[in-house]
Amino acid sequence: MKNVTHLKLHEKAVIKGFTDEVLSVKLMEMGCLPGTEISLELIAPWGDPIAIEVAGYQLSLRKSEASSILIED
Numbered sequence: 327m328k329n330v331t332h333l334k335l336h337e338k339a340v341i342k343g344f345t346d347e348v349l350s351v352k353l354m355e356m357g358c359l360p361g362t363e364i365s366l367e368l369i370a371p372w373g374d375p376i377a378i379e380v381a382g383y384q385l386s387l388r389k390s391e392a393s394s395i396l397i398e399d
Contacts, residue, residue, distance in 0.1 A: 331389055
């Protein structure tokens, strides 16, 4: 199963689900709902953190947090 960390810069995907129940609640409160389209917008120089575009705004996440977001192409 692919997660957000597998995306290339500016690649789009749809959120399918989450691997972490506790973190999923926080992510859903920030607009990361299953069925929502996201795209990878920015990657820090050493690869962490990253910024995704979701629900019309950019959200910065640690790679460990982003890896809990499952996607479908």
